[in-house]
Amino acid sequence: MSVMNIMEQIIIYGGILLVALGVLGNGMNFFMFSSVRTYRTTPTAFYFTVESIFNIMSITVNLIPRMVSFAFGVDLTQVSVIWCKLREVILSISMAIPIICTCLSTIDQFFVTSPSASLRRLSKKQLAHRIVFVIIVFFVLHSISIYYFYGILPIINVCLSSNWVFAVYYTLFIIVINTAIPILVIATFGYLTYRNIRRTVALAEQHADRQLVKMVLIQVALVVICIAPVGIYNAYSLITYGVVKSPNRQAIEYSTSLLVT
Template sequence: MDQFFVTSSNPSLRQISKIQRAYQIVLITSIIWSLQSLIAYFNVAISPITGACVPNSPGSSLYAALFFNFIISVISITIPMIFGYLNYRNIHQTTVLAEQQADRQVVKMVLLQIILIIISNTSLGGLNTYGLITTGVIKSQEQQLQEYCALLLINLIVSIYFAAGLIHL
């Protein structure tokens, strides 16, 4: 997003890309996600039989799984695509940057970012969907161990996205 704001020809959009604005956005985002997590706090109770956290209603676990999949699948891919395209358009309209072929570099960066997001988040969303489908199924210990192994492998795949992001720093 920041690349789009910095390359914009509109001064008010460029003004958004200031460090103070970044602090405000982080604060607002933190508040929103904290409020979102309160839903889980009020919809979960400790079972007196097992001592484990269980949802109060089936709707709350369905909401959590669908919301998580929506965030993972749709939003995390759509936002970089939209702002990557807008950034490409801004750079392409700037003659000097277009002559330096900066638009091609932006396309490569955005495509790499989207590919890494798809690789990491598709597997995590798939595992979450599998968990949602098999919520009421009684599983053997072997099946639980296989699911745990899959979870560990998928967490490793998800960490690839973050590791690749650190390489570019």
């Protein structure tokens, strides 16, 4: 059995498990953070709610079509130009916003656990609403360029950018916005939050929810573990862009991309 056949089986059967767990887990998070009064009033819970919505969107648009493609040999991105463009647009938005929301929730927990009253006052749900709105608008506007440049390339029949300059820019954009900056922000404010907790004698007196703080710190570790390989792969792709590669190397790179993206 070839490497590609093995990868196809992993994508199909592993994808079913990931879709089930992903939709169920994010659905439960959405229900809990949007309905439980204890969490509903906090900015961090709002960030988690938004994150859950876009995670479900990403799973639906990314994993399910990929599973169908391998299981039945039908890849709509190679048939429909509209779907090729829309899928990349939706993915660019739905994969970036959850990461940004994790950054924002980490920053919010730093505010909440801070001994400074002025910093604690920055933890406001109204402010969180405005920030998320601006971020969504930014990524929607940015995705217009993706819709314009992406298409089904002739000869190779693959959905990619038709402009190599934009392809390089978009790869750099993903590396910086989806990987480098989030890891820096999450690591910095995760450490500062942990330091605040260590310094605080009674966290409850600071009006912070211990359980929510723990959830954010766990989320920090998971996000760093998940997005670091994506950043490394994108950096490798950018460095080796234009390099003539053997069929075996191309197969390995494609298999790697299926695992990390």
